[in-house]
Amino acid sequence: MTALRPLAETPPGELGAAWRAAVRALDPAAQDALLAQADAVRGAGDDGSWRALTTYRTLVDRARDGPQALARAVWMVDEDPDRDGVTRRFAEVARRAGGDAAAFAALLLAECDLHDGRADVAQRGLASVLAHAHGRGTRLEVMAWTSLAASYAFERRETEALLAARRADRLVDRATDVTAVDRAHVAAAVARAWFSLGDVDRLLAHLPRVRASADAMPPTDARRARFHAYLLVARAAVDAGRLEVARAHLALAEAEHRDEDGRHGHLPAAVTATRLRLARAEGDVATMATQLDATPPPRAADATRHLAFVEMTVALHALRGERAEAERRAAELLGALGDRKGVGPAQRLLAAEALGRLVGDRDLDPAIGTEAFRVAADAAFERLHELERATDGLVSLAQPTDDDRAALAEHRARALARHRAFAAQLRTRIEAAAAAGTLPQSVAASTGGLTTVCAWCLRVRDRGGRWWPVGHLLAPSDALPVTHGVCPDCRPLIVR
């Protein structure tokens, strides 16, 4: 084979599959020589770093022992944007370095675990990193809190994600060793947390911070960061019924995206989904139909998007007066809502509430409305439970400020009010069904494995079958998910 060009003269664009195959075919001495070239160029700007990164990743099998291998692994821990099996091998080598390098390696391993969908393993790893970094206010601590926020967000534990992200946000101002990218990650984590709590006002108040952190990055990264933040605002505002805010921020997001030359193929899907939600909120059937046609049906495994897609399909059929088809898709939606894998209470609540209202507005089968409001009440209750768990569990570690506490208290009050409203909707529907002689079987039956909440008195049944006032019983370990029904005391109210 022909000899490779010196690494420093190889254009980054040529470091593709053919180059990697050629490198792997070199004899060990030539590979060592190439690794030495990579060591020499890794400080030489972005191109040099890219050359070194690609070389190290290609020859990952040689990243084992010796001081040079260790130095490369430690450098990789900071430079490698991937979170795959190759990253993991470098991190495992770097962990032997001890001290902060080992802690950074542990952080990277946790991010690899999260990337593989193992949030619980990631959280254990991050706890060990925080044990090392806690209270030092360094970049390592900032990054650990940011990763922890991401791992909670992955599990849809929004309040814990918020506390962790806010902790990172307060530290990032004091840490002297953070990069512009780190700041942007923290700002994005806080924005996602406010978004997932549906807190439009705090999300809007946070936007200047996202913009400031974006301004410190290269233009492409800055546009991407602003695009995501504007889209979060638009989505949260649609869900909150603040359509002016939604329209304005969707336009801002689209403007940022147009400048991107279509380089990020996954972004338009998020825009389409938001346009669709906005059109639904505006009752704009024509736009809904156009946007829905432009959306490829998400895989059922992509639970979040699948749920949103089916909900939108139900709405479109209902708004067009296609009752039978709307009811058929609504049954599918209720099935998807019952399967809780990958879908947190916040999303189930939104989808179920929208379905419940739709049934009332468009005169669909009332049994669907009853089930929808039961799911909404269940989700609201789980959300309340989640808030209490977050407040109890993470407070000592995350050191929330008065502002964080106020936010949590506000969200708790809101979750409580919504739970009561959904339970009231459920009661009305069950009473109507009982009066018509079609009381759903599930109301009376106690369901095994689920925590039952009485929709009338809001007491909760423990595993021993006793009924307790809300707040007295629910220790974090108590069995969720919940279902709503009627307790023996309230039963005479509906079954005479």
Ligand SMILES: [Zn+2]
């Ligand atoms: Zn009761």
